[in-house]
Amino acid sequence: xxxxxxxxLSAVLFTAILAGCxxxxxxxGETVPDGRSxxxxxxxxxLVGIGxxxxxxxxxxxxxxxxxxxxxxxxxxxxxxxxxxxxINTWLTQGVDVLAVAPNDPEAVSKTLKEARELGSDxxxxxxxxxxxxxxxxxxxxxxxxxxxxxxxxxxxxxGVKGRGELLEGDYLIVSGTATASNQNTWIEIMHxxxxxxxxxxxxxxxxxxxxxxxxxxxxxxxxxxxxLKLKGIWGITSVALPAAAxxxxxxxxxxxxxxxxxxxxxxxEYVKDGSVDRFLLWDAVDLGYLTVHVAHALSKAKLExxxxxxxxxxxxxxxxxxxxxxxxxxxxxxxxxEYHF
Amino acid sequence: xxxxxxxxxxxxxxxxxxxxxxxxxxxxxTSRPLLLLRVLVPWAEVGALAIVMTAIILTGGIxxxxxxxxxxxxxxxxxxxxxxxxxxxxxxxxxxVAGTGAGALNGGLxxxxxxxxxxxxxxxxxxxxxxxxxxxxQRVTGFPESFCELSRLGGVSNQFWLLGVVAxxxxxxxxxxxxxxxxxxxxxxxxxxxxxxxxxxxxxxxxYTVSGLVASLVAIAACMQHDTAVPDAFRGVELQVIAxxxxxxxxxxxxxxxxxxxxxxxxxxxxxxxxxxxxSSRVAFLTxxxxxxxxxxxxxxxxxxxxxxxxx
Numbered sequence: 001x002x003x004x005x006x007x008x009l010s011a012v013l014f015t016a017i018l019a020g021c022x023x024x025x026x027x028x029g030e031t032v033p034d035g036r037s038x039x040x041x042x043x044x045x046x047l048v049g050i051g052x053x054x055x056x057x058x059x060x061x062x063x064x065x066x067x068x069x070x071x072x073x074x075x076x077x078x079x080x081x082x083x084x085x086x087x088i089n090t091w092l093t094q095g096v097d098v099l100a101v102a103p104n105d106p107e108a109v110s111k112t113l114k115e116a117r118e119l120g121s122d123x124x125x126x127x128x129x130x131x132x133x134x135x136x137x138x139x140x141x142x143x144x145x146x147x148x149x150x151x152x153x154x155x156x157x158x159x160g161v162k163g164r165g166e167l168l169e170g171d172y173l174i175v176s177g178t179a180t181a182s183n184q185n186t187w188i189e190i191m192h193x194x195x196x197x198x199x200x201x202x203x204x205x206x207x208x209x210x211x212x213x214x215x216x217x218x219x220x221x222x223x224x225x226x227x228x229l230k231l232k233g234i235w236g237i238t239s240v241a242l243p244a245a246a247x248x249x250x251x252x253x254x255x256x257x258x259x260x261x262x263x264x265x266x267x268x269x270e271y272v273k274d275g276s277v278d279r280f281l282l283w284d285a286v287d288l289g290y291l292t293v294h295v296a297h298a299l300s301k302a303k304l305e306x307x308x309x310x311x312x313x314x315x316x317x318x319x320x321x322x323x324x325x326x327x328x329x330x331x332x333x334x335x336x337x338x339e340y341h342f
Numbered sequence: 343x344x345x346x347x348x349x350x351x352x353x354x355x356x357x358x359x360x361x362x363x364x365x366x367x368x369x370x371x372t373s374r375p376l377l378l379l380r381v382l383v384p385w386a387e388v389g390a391l392a393i394v395m396t397a398i399i400l401t402g403g404i405x406x407x408x409x410x411x412x413x414x415x416x417x418x419x420x421x422x423x424x425x426x427x428x429x430x431x432x433x434x435x436x437x438x439v440a441g442t443g444a445g446a447l448n449g450g451l452x453x454x455x456x457x458x459x460x461x462x463x464x465x466x467x468x469x470x471x472x473x474x475x476x477x478x479x480q481r482v483t484g485f486p487e488s489f490c491e492l493s494r495l496g497g498v499s500n501q502f503w504l505l506g507v508v509a510x511x512x513x514x515x516x517x518x519x520x521x522x523x524x525x526x527x528x529x530x531x532x533x534x535x536x537x538x539x540x541x542x543x544x545x546x547x548x549x550y551t552v553s554g555l556v557a558s559l560v561a562i563a564a565c566m567q568h569d570t571a572v573p574d575a576f577r578g579v580e581l582q583v584i585a586x587x588x589x590x591x592x593x594x595x596x597x598x599x600x601x602x603x604x605x606x607x608x609x610x611x612x613x614x615x616x617x618x619x620x621x622s623s624r625v626a627f628l629t630x631x632x633x634x635x636x637x638x639x640x641x642x643x644x645x646x647x648x649x650x651x652x653x654x
Contacts, residue, residue, distance in 0.1 A: 048630050072623040077630045082384075082575060085568070089380040090619045093372040107483050108570045119377065179479060 039069040041296045042096040043289070044087060045127070046104050046181070047079040047212055051264050052239035052285055055342035056127070059289030066312060067297050072096065079178050079212045081108035088112055092119055098296040100141070102127035105180040110135035122299055126292040128183035132322070139304055141292045141324045143283040146183075150190025152281055152329050153261065157233050158199060160258045160278055168199055170232030174207035175221055175245050175261075177238035184237055191235075202232075210241070217244035225252050236261035242280060246271040265332050265340040272337050279333040283326050286342050287314060295324050349651065356647060357590055357606045364613030371620035378616070379499075383567070385612040386501035387560045388579060389605070392586040393505075393512035394553045396604040399587050400516070401528040401545060402596030403458035405553045407448060408583060409576035410469035415441035415558035417473040420482030420571030430489050438558045444469055445554015449547035458550075466580070473573040482571040493566035500563040508556060512601045521545065529596025585641050586611050591648045614640060 043060050045053035057073050064071035072091060076083030081104045088099065089112070099121045103109040106129060113123045113135035126141035143149075161168055174191065176184045188207055195202050208224060210216035217240055225231060225248060234249065234257055236242030242263035249257050250271070259271075262282050271277040294311035298304065304324070308316050311324075318325045332340070369375055391408050398405050419437035422428045428436065444465065451461035493500055516522040527535040528542045535542055565571050590607025592599020614637060622628035628636070 074622060074630065077634065080574065080577070081572075082577075086381070086384055087619065089377070089383075090616060093374050093377040093381060094620060094623065095373040105481065105572075107481060108568065108572065111569055115380075180481065 039067075039097045039297065039300060040072065040095060041069055041098045041100065041293055042072040042074075042088075042091045042121075043100045043126075043292060043296075044084060044091075044102065045073075045075040046102045046178075047077060048075040049077060050212060050240060051267055051342070055264065055285035056289030056292070058342070059284075059286035059291070060293045061289075062286070063290045063293035063297075063312060067293070069293075069297060071293065075102075079104045079181075081105040081180075084109055085112045088116060092116060092121065096121050097300060098122045098124065100124045100126050100292050100296050101130070103130045103182075104178055106130045106182040107134070107180075113137055122296070124292070124296055124299065126295075127288065128181050130182075138299055139295055139322050139324055141288065141295050141326070143285075143288050143326045144329045145325055146186045147190055149281075149329055150187045151194055152331075153187065153235055153237065154191050154194045154199070156260045156279055156281065156331070157202075157235065157258060160260055161233060163278075164258070166232075167201075168232075169201040169203075171203050171205055171228055171230055172233045172235070173205045173221075173224055173228070173231060174235045174237060175217055175224075175241040176207050176209050177241060178211050179209040187237060210244075212238060212240055214240040214244045217241045218248050221245045221248035222252060225249065225254055225257070231257050233258040233260070235259075236263065239263045239267060239282075242277070243267045243271060246276045250274070250276045262329075264342055265337050266342060268332065269337055272332070272334055279331055281329045281331045283329055284342075288326055290314065291317065291324065291326055352651060354591060354603060354606065356651075357603070357610050357644070360644070361606055361609040361613065364610055364617055367617040368613050368620060371617065371624070381616055382612065383499050383501045385608065386499070386505040387564065388582050388586060388612070389505045389608045390501070390508040390556055390560055391553075391579065391583045392604050392608055393508045393601055394549070394556050395583050396587050396590075396592055396599060396601055397512065397516055397522075397525050398458070398549050398553060399529075399584075399592055399594060400525045400596055400599055401542075401549065402532070403452065403546065403549070404462060404584070404594075405448060405458065405550060406462040406580050407444070407466040407469055408553060408557050409579040410466045410473065411441050411444040411554050411557040412561040412564075412576040412579070413573055414444055414469045414473040414476075414561075416561035416565050416571040416575055417477040417482070417573050419562060419565055420485075421476050423485065424482050430486055434562055437562055438555065441558020441561065442551060442555040445551040445557070446547070448554065449550035452546050452550060453543045470573070470577075477571070477573045479573055481573075483569055485565060485569050490566055490569050493563070500566060501560070504556075504559055504563055509601065509605060516601050521548075525549070526597060529598075531597075582611065588648070589641060589644045591651075593649065594645075610644070611641070 045056060060071060060073050076087060084104060099116050103125060110131040113130055117123050117136055123137045124139040125137050129140045130137055158168060174188055176188060192204060195204060208220045210220045221244055234245045236245040242261040246259050249259050259277050260280050263280055264282065268277060268280055291311055291314055304319050306319050306321055308318050311317050372378060395405060415437040418440040419433050422433035422436045423430055448462055448465055452458050495503060516525060524540045524545050527540050528545055532542055586608040587604050588594055589610050590603035592603055618628060618633045618636060622633060
């Protein structure tokens with residue numbers, strides 16, 4: 001008796017599952033555009049679940065609506081290239097026309113990006129680059145000129161410390177993200193170069209790499225504060241590192257440490273209002289997502305020539321040898337932080 | 343039909359039905375189904391590890407360190423080639439020795455009396471730490487062309503060949519040899535097995551060592567394919583492996599289950615993950631976070647179902 005009821009239960013479950021599956025597949029002719037009738041662009045951030053990549057998603061969706069294309073915006077829950085590779089391969093089975101990836105590790109993903117090209121999808125990178133030669137990516141949508149960004153970060157610190165009436169001499173720390181991300185590493189390189197040239201009295205300590213994890217960044221910064229009682233300044237150069245560093249200094253009552261860097265206005269608002277942080281910079285993350293989708297779409301029509309051109313509502317965007325630059329960095333402070341919401 | 347056989351049929355029917363449902367789900371969402379083979383490659387890696395894990399779980403043990411052993415082997419391969427400058431063939435051999443040695447360490451700890459859960463939990467951290475130290479947390483790239491070209495033999499990725507070989511060996515060993523009977527006996531009642539002159543300690547040692555060996559082979563296949571060895575690789579893979587075994591119907595307490603069931607479990611877990619990923623672009627509710635929850639719930643449901651069905 002019991003066995004047959006179990007058999008019936010299994011059959012019912014099976015039917016229920018099948019029915020559930022069918023219910024979610026759009027029927028032909030429904031309003032959801034399928035990959036055949038319009039372009040499909042896949043945009044993959046380093047990971048999902050942090051404010052910065054929520055902001056870029058907003059911009060990407062705005063552009064997708066404007067252009068009437070199908071957008072897949074998704075990423076791994078942790079900033080790992082293994083997970084990105086799996087997701088890219090899954091998308092390829094759905095037939096994406098253009099793949100836009102922000103790789104966690106420029107080397108690890110490049111082979112897969114090249115294979116994606118060979119399988120018929122166009123490939124661009126955004127936010128951070130891959131190995132351009134190995135991946136054969138067509139374009140890199142960069143938020144700002146790396147050199148300009150590095151210099152701006154250094155300048156913020158210099159102005160901040162001098163503005164307090166102090167000398168620049170002392171120890172400085174950079175809190176970064178993942179150890180392999182090429183965007184952060186490029187900025188760190190440039191910052192070191194600029195400081196060695198113009199402000200050699202600033203002593204740069206070994207930078208921290210807590211990953212894209214605000215909690216870890218907080219813990220590591222607190223440790224560093226404890227180990228370096230003469231710290232003069234800290235840069236947080238990812239959207240989670242800066243608020244973590246600000247909190248660590250505030251919680252440790254280290255007012256003498258000047259904290260700056262880059263992050264989202266929404267994440268930094270409380271620290272700017274209570275004075276823990278003076279000024280910081282970013283770029284319009286929403287615009288970055290918007291631009292990425294527009295560049296992906298533009299590539300399907302023609303090659304990107306160097307020079308200035310318009311992409312949707314963004315006018316005069318510079319294209320330089322396959323690199324698309326969003327524009328100069330935005331500096332946020334007490335006066336303008338309430339105007340931005342991302 | 344005896345109630346035993348009917349019970350067996352029902353026990354395997356749910357995973358099989360879910361497997362079919364999963365297939366339907368996934369195939370309905372792809373416009374280029376052949377490319378699914380690329381997506382299945384990491385699942386073939388999970389599968390190879392799951393076959394060995396089945397035997398281990400049958401004895402009532404567990405190996406939580408498979409991911410870390412694989413990462414360690416990969417890093418040893420990379421370091422021997424790049425840092426020590428060994429020829430690639432010798433480096434591969436070194437990686438296999440490393441993985442097998444890791445497995446032997448697990449085996450030794452278990453034989454010495456440590457609970458497998460505790461022992462492999464500790465080695466999971468230990469091997470991962472070793473991998474980070476050896477590689478200096480740097481990735482290794484730039485393996486020779488000749489090495490990477492071997493990642494596909496006869497047009498099929500190595501991982502599939504590895505899965506095939508391990509699956510066939512596993513089927514034969516577990517279901518058609520005395521060693522296999524010993525595994526079931528140990529899992530059912532270790533004391534009784536000992537009294538029946540089953541060399542349970544040798545069985546344990548052999549199984550954990552083989553687990554390490556297969557982990558090293560998986561790592562080598564992955565290095566061939568990605569041309570990269572990272573200390574962070576295969577993080578979380580042990581949970582996927584165990585999920586495949588448990589969903590397939592092998593009891594976590596041991597004594598019941600089998601390789602074929604694990605293969606079905608592998609299919610279900612893989613298709614579930616792939617299917618949810620594919621659906622997420624159509625169904626707004628399926629964000630990355632809710633996918634985790636959905637997968638977890640479905641796996642819990644299946645595991646509970648299997649346990650209840652299999653208990654006397």
